[in-house]
């Protein structure tokens with residue numbers, strides 16, 4: 057029996073039971089079946105969640121790009137690896153074969169080497185969704201450099217914080233980017249960020265929008281001429297299984313962003329295995345994930361997972377609304393997409409528009425639909441099922457995290473019966489546990505609690521870059537010997553999981569994780585602001601939107617409040633990026649606090665969500681009177 061392609065529910069249960077009974081043996085079989093190892097492992101797994109320390113496939117040697125590219129050249133050299141669909145539909149799509157990808161990755165890798173990048177160096181990638189983005193990740197991996205991709209919608213401050221946190225010596229960017237009808241001056245943002253980044257010696261600039269930009273002598277270099285000069289072959293650096301592959305930042309509830317570190321072998325095996333099973337990818341299929349490579353979804357399920365399977369993966373530069381709201385459906389028809397993977401927020405936005413946008417396109421190629429990033433509400437699920445899947449394509453609601461590296465809980469199409477809003481069953485090798493407030497595991501079904509994972513899986517992050525203690529405190533301290541996800545979940549009568557949302561101060565807006573603390577810090581930088589607190593409230597399209605409560609330094613401030621609101625959002629945009637802007641800002645004379653001075657966000661959240669009737673006991677607060685004021689002035 058192959059572990060690699062589960063085809064029906066019985067087989068899922070069989071494989072699952074086996075994976076739990078003997079995880080080492082299970083993951084050894086998966087790794088043996090399909091990859092190119094320069095040297096096999098001595099030990100499949102060693103782990104200790106108290107340190108925490110986890111090692112998979114210790115002793116093995118490999119290069120992930122040989123697995124994602126070279127290995128396919130004999131049988132799939134002329135197969136399309138990447139279909140690049142540009143922002144502007146009038147610009148021709150580009151089909152990059154595995155052979156061409158090999159050449160382009162090798163050239164790029166040689167450029168990196170020529171510029172002095174070595175194994176273990178960190179390279180920051182700040183690029184739009186163009187082929188150079190995927191290629192630059194692979195080029196880093198080819199030579200053993202650690203890539204740190206920063207989503208190109210982040211501001212210069214967010215970029216410089218990330219560059220400095222991991223000491224990147226190079227930044228790869230472009231002159232600019234297209235986003236719908238807009239042109240964005242990416243290089244300008246990089247220039248601004250680099251005022252604060254003395255460690256960056258080189259900036260490689262890809263040409264995308266042909267804008268007239270400033271190039272700093274000695275630091276900035278156009279990419280293309282360097283590629284033109286580079287050799288077309290590059291011997292891959294042989295990496296140890298646990299050598300770092302990349303850093304990717306995610307927001308925490310407090311403090312600066314966490315640079316999650318992923319390593320090589322386990323990440324490769326897990327993303328390849330889950331890609332194949334969750335999307336039921338077959339050799340001739342065309343697969344499309346609409347995420348940006350700046351997020352983990354793009355890393356694992358646009359680049360590494362699909363390419364490790366020799367798949368054809370679509371890379372889309374644009375947005376779902378340009379030139380009109382039919383763009384996704386047009387692309388599915390154009391490239392005959394078989395598996396389509398997107399975010400609930402995009403589905404909700406498109407479901408608001410006329411059905412004509414969907415109906416005028418032939419979507420009959422679709423076999424599997426997926427969602428990721430946040431809970432999907434029933435209405436959106438049905439809309440997706442009826443109008444896109446035509447009730448014949450299973451929807452995989454995939455739950456996972458930047459930290460988990462790959463999909464953890466998800467239906468397997470055509471095997472797991474789906475129910476809207478349920479991520480359903482753990483994938484093989486994944487051992488979830490629900491915990492109660494006292495730290496005990498809640499056994500049995502029809503229960504809910506805090507979601508933990510009690511056994512290692514190959515793609516789990518190994519640490520937070522530069523701060524192992526924080527890694528331990530955040531994920532391994534809440535519950536003994538378990539990885540704590542930060543999410544709540546329920547398990548129904550048949551053992552299906554439904555993720556109920558974050559139980560910490562992370563708010564998910566349009567599928568993006570936002571920590572409350574960094575946003576509050578930004579707000580508090582406004583000279584008129586004394587203190588602030590933000591919470592999430594339900595939003596039709598974004599899932600959650602941000603509600604800010606702000607105390608001004610001078611009460612009864614005569615300044616125009618709307619202007620203040622604009623200025624506050626401007627600061628947030630500069631410090632973090634437009635995704636973190638507040639939808640509502642309420643000025644208040646105080647914030648409800650406990651006697652120890654802690655802001656009671658629970659109360660603020662309920663008010664923002666219009667749940668005034670069950671605020672709970674507020675009499676023990678330091679300042680109970682402020683609650684009434686906040687309710688009266690609610691926006």
Ligand code: WTA
Nearest residue numbers: 428429430431453454455456457458543555
């Ligand atoms: C949430 C994205 C419900 C969850 C891959 C998690 C989900 C956080 C789902 C991680 C889902 C992700 N249903 N909630 N299918 N998928 N989440 O790190 O709260 O950007 O902890 O990784 O998104 O977000 P991240």
